[in-house]
Amino acid sequence: MSGWRYSRAMSLTTTTTTATTADQVTTLDAEDERWMRHALRLAAAAAVAGEVPVGAVLVRDGKLLGEGANAPISRADPTAHAEVQALRAAAAAESNYRLPGTTLYVTLEPCAMCAGAIMHARVGRVVFGTRDPKTGTAGSVIDLFAEARLNHHTTVEGGVLQAECAAQISGFFAARRGLA
Ligand SMILES: [Zn+2]
Numbered sequence: 001m002s003g004w005r006y007s008r009a010m011s012l013t014t015t016t017t018t019a020t021t022a023d024q025v026t027t028l029d030a031e032d033e034r035w036m037r038h039a040l041r042l043a044a045a046a047a048v049a050g051e052v053p054v055g056a057v058l059v060r061d062g063k064l065l066g067e068g069a070n071a072p073i074s075r076a077d078p079t080a081h082a083e084v085q086a087l088r089a090a091a092a093a094e095s096n097y098r099l100p101g102t103t104l105y106v107t108l109e110p111c112a113m114c115a116g117a118i119m120h121a122r123v124g125r126v127v128f129g130t131r132d133p134k135t136g137t138a139g140s141v142i143d144l145f146a147e148a149r150l151n152h153h154t155t156v157e158g159g160v161l162q163a164e165c166a167a168q169i170s171g172f173f174a175a176r177r178g179l180a
Contacts, residue, residue: 029160032127035059035105036161039129042069042082043107043168049074053172056082056106058090058099058123065102066090082106083114087121098122100153107165109136109158115144122153129165131158 035057042055046069054070068085072078083106091097099121107129110118115137118126126145128138137144138156145156 031062032105032160035103036107036127036129036165038064038067039082039105039107040161040164040168042067043165046070046082047168047172053168054082054106054108056086056104058086058102058104060099060102065093065099079113081111081114082108083110084117087117087123091121100124103127105160107161108132108169109138109140111135112137112142112144119144119151119154124153124155126154126156127160128156128158129160130162130169 038057039055042057043053044055046055047053049071051070051073056068057064058066066086066089068082068087068089070082071080071085083104086104086106087099090099090102097120100123102121102123103125104118104123105127106114109128109130109132110126111132112135126138131140133140135141138158139146145151145154
């Protein structure tokens with residue numbers, strides 16, 4: 001579980017809290033929470049379109065460079081994950097295939113494809129919401145970001161708004177099974 005942290009350095013200026021158990025984040029960095037909420041809104045829109053709800057935003061110095069929502073079904077594109085969509089939008093906006101100094105916020109732990117794209121883009125930091133035990137490659141199935149032979153640029157943190165991100169995914173699948 002190297003690289004996984006439930007909470008970042010505590011910010012005393014942050015007053016918001018979503019903690020319900022001792023296991024969860026008790027205090028959140030306000031900037032991280034703000035951008036993760038943006039990603040959650042993108043994910044919610046994906047769910048309305050019948051896509052598995054995952055949202056991502058790419059930010060540099062407090063400025064939004066690109067955003068994306070999971071859309072492989074509607075786009076008939078297996079690579080149309082939220083992270084790739086956000087990277088494409090940001091790279092187009094920057095006219096640069098490398099995006100150093102950026103933070104990618106994503107509601108779900110990245111898969112192998114997205115981890116590769118994130119590393120190729122030289123994203124500086126990835127912040128994800130909740131783990132994906134089936135395809136997550138930031139420590140769940142494998143930890144590609146911890147592989148020094150592959151990654152020299154990207155640090156990873158998880159667990160920002162974990163409860164909300166997990167509830168969004170589980171709620172989507174429960175509804176699809178007719179349980180909600
Ligand atoms: Zn992916």
